Amino acid sequence: MSTTKSVEGRSAETSALITVGRGARRARRPRRSSTRFVLAPLVFIAAAVVLFALFFLWPGALGLWYSFTDYSGVGTPEFIGAENYIDLAQDPVFYTVLGRTLLYTVLSVPLHYVAALGIAMLLTSTFAKGKSVARIIFFLPWLISPIVAGVIWKWLFGENFGLVNYLIEMLGGNGLQWETNPNLALVLILIVSTWGGTAFNMLLFIAAIRNIPQSYLEAAQLDGANGWQRFYRIVLPLLRPTSFMVILLTTIGAMKEFAMVQALNGGGPGTSNMFIVQYIYRTGFERADVGYASAASMVLMVILIIIAIIQLRFDKRNDLA
Incomplete structure (x- = not known):
């Protein structure tokens, strides 16, 4: 009997040990998988941090250093302190360029905002037909390079060889001075930039409009609200986050406009439509004054940061209200 009891006790202990071992192995498995799930995001985050430091922080720090030197693109830069910033503050051309920008x-x-929102409302309307084809047509300009777009519109609006002036003269009118009149040249820049930049903002508005609950609009319609009232009282307030994003991105993009203007009219006539990025480009690469151009770039960065902070504060106040 004692022998039988001892055998049964050992078998019970053995089975208990086996159970504990299995439980320990089961407990270890989630640790391996959890470690795997932790390492994967860290790898992706590390790659993003490296790219951010390589293509943003390092060039920014280098530009900040150059802004305090007399670097011309070759040779060893010599530290001159805040002399570039002092010269920039006394440069009337810089203020003219900044004002034009x-x-x-x-x-x-406003043109980008109204055009993008208007097209998005049309393409999400239940009464519109051929919406798929229309989306492709409206999205095509965003796929074209800004330089190519500038060249195309330059051919269309050339004073002596442009298609638009040719059609105006065929109808008995006089061709417009798209290249020699500063105001008409600015109007042309606005037309081309709106044509090329509307597509991306349009997609943002389309996605936001589709997320608006239809029950809100149906309830307002049952209460007797017309189309304009539903848009102004329901759709537009619900589009506030997307509107803020569109305005912020469009503002920053407009302040940094370069390639399209350079290909369209080169900031002309003369320098009347030269924007701040063109001014930086000409100063740094054509005049070989990289230090002075870096100082102007730092000023532009500060202006963009201030604009972004103001818009963020304004959006936050609206949310609290």
């Missing part, structure tokens, strides 16, 4: 931004942002 701000004017272009003030005119461009």
Whole structure:
């Protein structure tokens, strides 16, 4: 009997040990999988941090250093302190270029916003037909390089060889001075930038409009609200986050406009439509004054940061209200 009891006790202990061992192995498996799930995001985050440091932080730090030197693109830069910033503060051309850039931004942002929102409302309307084809047509300009777009529109609006002036003269009118009149040249820049930049903002608005619950609009319609009232009272307030994003991105893009203007009219006539990035380009590469151009770039970066902070504060106040 004692022998039988001892055998049964050993078998019970053995089975208990086996159970504990299995439980320990089961407990270890999630640790391996959890480690795997932790390492994968860290690898992706590390890659993003490396790219951010390589293509943003390092060039930014290098530009900041150059802004305090007399670097010309070759040789060893010599530290000159804040002399570039002092010269920049006394440069009337810089203020003229900055004012023209701000004017272009003030005119461009509302045009981009209205065009993108209007097209998005049309393409999400239940009464519209051929929406798939229309989306492709409206999205094509965003796929074209800004330089190519500038060249195409330059051919269309050339004073002596452009298609638009040719059609105007065929109808008995006089061709417009798209290249020699500063104001008409600015109007042309606004047209081309709106044509090329509307597509991306349109997609943002389309996605936001589709996320609006249809029950809100149906309830408003049952209460007697017309189309304009439903848009102004329901759709537009619900599009506020997307509107803020569109305005912020469009503002920053307008302040940094370069390639399209360079290909369209080179900032002309003369320097009347030269924007701040063109001014930086000409100063740094054509005049070989990289230090001075770097100082102008730092000033532009500060202006963009201030604009972004103001818009963020304004959006936050609206959310709290």
